[in-house]
Amino acid sequence: MKLKKYTASTMVEAMAKVREDFGDDAVILSSNVTKTNGFLGLFRKRSVEVVASYDKTNIERPYESQVRSVQPVVEPESVEHMQREMREIKQLLKDIQQVDHSFEKFPDELLPILNMLQLQGLEGKYITEIGNLVFNRMKQDKIDFTKEQQMELIRTWFSDRLYDIPFGGITYQKKFINVLGPTGVGKTTTIAKIAARALLEEKKKVGFITTDTYRIAAIEQLRTYANLLQAPVEIAYNEEDFRTAIEKLKDLDLIFIDTAGRNYKEAKFVNDLSKLIDFSLDMETFLVLSTTSKEQDMDTIIRQFTNFPIEKFIFTKTDETDSVGSIINLILKYDIGVSYYTDGQEVPEDLTEASLEKMVDLLLAGDSRA
Known part of the structure; x- marks a missing residue:
């Protein structure tokens, strides 16, 4: 190096x-x-x-250098990796056995939809609740529901469970839009999409502050988007820079803050972020997560940010997975809604403002892919 x-x-x-x-x-x-x-x-x-x-x-010479650096620790890392994977497999088998066992009481007509929800990654207890709802109605009405009728009852279950959870994009009532999230989830592109919508559809004057000073490429990416939108960009390397940037952009309607992508499983990086960003400002804060990540990893990230004023989630890369049940699981677990989800790299097209109905549609779309 x-x-x-x-x-x-x-x-x-x-x-x-x-x-x-x-x-x-x-x-x-x-x-x-x-x-x-x-x-x-x-x-x-x-x-x-x-x-x-x-x-x-x-x-x-990537191959030579990587082999040389890995050789001393191959055996310990391999054992640890195998043990971790074995634990995950055992837990997965346990979950599947529990859910499959609960399926036994349901008629064959229900199994395709319940299996689809299971493949989507929806938590077993929720699938059982849904199965009970539909099955009880079938027994009550003494008819075999069509697939369309079953789907309608499933939508009713989701509407009841998610009714009090807020969904929707930025409110345009606060000046600062702060976007947090680990590395690789697409924060910068997502910010550009939201800002472009604000500028083009709402005629807002927008600007950017980036605190992602770890990589030059990240700064240049945001500058590229900002140039396309003819919007100013300020770089904050420390708290003083952050305050200076706020003063320079004070006449704008919306200021989007692009934070550094780090491994936020480590508390140190979370603490660094809390010192740099002034969360007492007139601010909406969103946590960006990738649907291609394991639910357990997303859950760990969320728990690291429990002391932050997270308004809603933003889920990216929904086009890169056939399993979006984890989104519903996390919404229900934390009572935090979704502002947007993304399904591509095009700016600003591949951005959908979330609603309860759209999130349920996203989940049940797995039925059409099955």
Whole structure:
């Protein structure tokens, strides 16, 4: 890995030097604002120090470097990985056995829909509740319900369970739209989609603040979207920068805050975020999760953010999975609704404002794919 320290009068100048040497794949390891000693302690100048890295060797000879680095720990990691997978398989088998056992009392006419809900990843206890509702109505009315009638009763169950949970996009009543979430879930693209809708459909003046200063490529991605929308972008490396950015953009209608993508299973990164963002502002905060992630992993992330004022979830990549039952499970578990879900990379097209009906449609669409 190649490390280099840069000193410049401004952060913009320092980042330009990093980009010139390492390109957009550089990783910023640290940044610091210092003041040089002036004459007799006077006329001190502000300067910025940035430490950047670029693992050129690993890119040019990835196989050799990866094998060399992994060899000392292959056996411990393999054992731990296998044990973890065995635990997950055992739990999965346990869940399936419990659900399948509950299916025995239901007539054959119900099994296709119940099996579909199971394949979608809906929690077993909810499937049993749905099965009981439909089966009891069948016995009460003494008829064999058609598939369409069964689906209508299932929708009734979801409407009753989700009735008090809020759904829908940004309210346009608060100035700051703060978007949180782990790395790789598509936060920046999602922010661009929401901002584009606000600008094009609601004629709002929008701007961006990014605190994702870990990767230069992330900053450039947001700048690309902002240029298309002719919207300003401010970069916040620390709390002072964040306050300065707010002051610069104060005349705008909406300010979208793109936070760093980190492994938020680690409490350290969550704490860092709480220090950087001023959550006391007139702000709506959303947590972005990818539907391609395991439900257990999403659940861990949500629990890490329980002390944050999360308004609603945003679920991405619904087009990349055939199992969206985890969305419903998490909504019911935390009583937190959904503002949007995304099903592609096009800006702003592949963004749907969520509603109770649309979320149920998304789940039951598995029946048409089966």
